[in-house]
Structure formats: C-alpha cells, structure tokens
Amino acid sequence: MGKVLVTGGAGFIGSHTVNKLLDKGYDVRVLDAFIEQVHGDSPRQLPEQVEVIKGDIRDREAVNKALEGVEYVYHLAAEVGVGQSMYEIYRYIDGNTRGVAVLLEALVEKREQIKKLVVASSMSIYGEGAYECPNCGSVLASPRSTKQMSNLDWEVHCPNCSAELEAIPTSETKTLEPSSVYAVNKQDHEQYSLIVGKAYDIPTVALRYFNIYGPGQALSNPYTGAIAIFSSRLLNNQSPLIFEDGLQSRDFTNVADVAQANILAMEKDEANYQAINIGTGIATPIKNLIPILAEGLNVSIEPEIVNKFREGDIRHCVADISKARNLLGYEPEVSLTDGINELINWLKQQEATDSVEKATQELTAKGLVK
Secondary structure, eight states, X not given: OOEEEEETTTSHHHHHHHHHHHHTTOEEEEEEOOOHHHHOSSOOOOOTTSEEEEOOTTOHHHHHHHHTTOOEEEEOOOOOOHHHXXXXXXXXXXXXXXXXXXXXXXXXXXXXXXXXXXXXXXXXXXXXXXXXXXXXXXXXXXXOOHHHHHTTOOSOBOTTTOOBOEEEOBOTTSXXXXXXXXXXXXXXXXXXXXXXXXXXXXXXXXXXXXXXXXXXXXXXXXXXXXXHHHHHHHHTTXXXXXXXXXXXXXXXXXHHHHHHHHHHHHHOSTTTTEEEEESOSOOEEGGGHHXXXXXXXXXXXXXXXXXXXXTTOOSEEOBOOHHHHHHHOOXXXXXXXXXXXXXXXXXXXXOOOOOHHHHHHHHHHTTOBO
C-alpha cells in the first residue's frame, strides 16, 4: 500500500487520520513534537504498529529521517490558536512558516519518491465568509470596524448600501482576507505547498478545514475550537463564555469526515494542485451548542454572553463543498447531532484543565478583547 508520513500525527486530526490509514493497510510513520499545550502531560498513545519519531518540523535532520522510504506525506503539524497567534507572533511564524519551508526543501530533494503531499489549510484564510446583499447581490464583505462592534452591531453590512448581509456558502474562489497571524500562516502553508509542488511535479492538495470537533480534542488548550472550549468549561462547572451575541455561525465538521477527506485527497488525483473546502455546508450559531452539551453532561449551567469581541473574529463562514464532492467524491457522513452525542460520551470519561479565563485575560491585557 505504501509508506505514509503524518507530521503532527499524534494530534487531534493526525491521530484520526493515522487510524484511518492503518485500517486501509498503509504503513504509517508519525513525526510530532508533542507540544505540551496541545498534548498535555500525557500524550495520546498511538497504535503500536505506528513508527513514532519525536521531533520538530523545523529540524531538518528529523524531517529527513522521517521521510526515509516515504511515498505519501500529510503535513498537519502546526502551532494552533487564532487569538494566541496575535501576540506570540514570532512563535507562530517561526513554527508554522519556517516549518513548512523546511519540509518543502526536504521534499524537493526526495521528489522522485514522493507520490502525494496533502497539506492542512484552514477556513480562517477567508476572513469573513461569502455574503449576499438583498439590494446589491453578491458582495465582498468588509471586516467589521471596531466602532461598529463597540455599538453592539454584530452583523456584517453591505459596503455599498449598508443593508444587513445574508451569509451564503463560501467557495474556494472567494478572495482571501486572513484576519489573524495564524490565518496568514495557513495561507502560507497552502500557497507555498501548491507552488512548490507544481514546480517540482510533486502532486499536492491543500484542504481548507472548517471548524473541526470530535473525540480526542485538546480540551485543556484554551485556544482550540469552540466546542472543545465550551466542553472544558462545562466539565469544570463553569459558564461557557460567548463573545458578541452568540449568533455568529460556523460550519462544525466531525473529525471522522476530515479523516475521510484526507484519505480521498491522497488516493485521488482529480484535485492535484488545488485547494479544497472540507466542511458540511451547514451553518450553526455557536450559542446553540451550549444547551446540547450541558444536557448531555448533566450540568445545569447557562452560558455567559459577554457582549465583547475579539480582534480578528469573523461573523459567519460556512463551506461550499461542491468542489470536494465533484473532485474527491467527498460526502460528510456524521450529522452534528450524532457527532455531538459521540463527543459527549467521550467527554464523560475526560478531565480538563480550564484555562479559558487565563487566556481571555491574556487577550484582554494585549488589547485584543474589546
């Protein structure tokens, strides 16, 4: 079947992808730095048949070792955290942008053996999603101003007539307007990989993941996804904190569907040298998640809607997945209801360190919460 390297393979998305690869008979190697913020004090144990190399993606020697005999590469290793990236700027640029540069140089040297590179991109590179104006039709939404949001006016308005815009599915053709250092990192990952892959005939696919959730999330990392952060608060009998009014919407995508997309991107050639959205196409207001999680965890806790906003946050973004369907044969299989129920069953067996208030205080001290 071939040998596969998964950078960041001990992480959330990585471990699910590794299990999927093993199920299909691939020989799997993992390169992971086991960063404490992501993995905690007790990193997850991968199946014994997986070869694990502990090393940093910026370490050329470790990368060269990890690539020995490899035909397929998933680049999932990254510093993750939109808010944190806005004040630990050097850390994120060094870890993410230099990391992909080291990997790509190593891949170029071994290009004769590499059959596919799949790189993790992100919906964050879009900034705001796609919108339609009732008067002007499709428009490119401008980022909401500090003045607007200070007046608790949360929705996005038409740049032409000021009418409130309606969010529509975001396709890969939308102009990229990343609004955080992390988002720019992901744009770097994607564009560097596609450009280098095309130049050296290394088939490459960039997958723009939307908001991923599921068993195995890093519950103690206060910079991870909304569902994990809410769950951590509830497990510690604390009110989940909701910025703005809680009606901002996201495309919550189960990690099993992301792992499915990863395999399809490796095994199919139709999407080579392209960027592809991986989501569900369904928008969910984030405040709707709290009562479902609270009920499932048997806690009676209401969220705290703080009516503040974080610099770089967007209002709405939901995936147009027609390209993934057409080129990869991708179809999301896990409904949000089923996925949340599975997550709740897993959460009941977990403990989480609640660092949300500390992280919020850090963001506030840096002037990033207003």
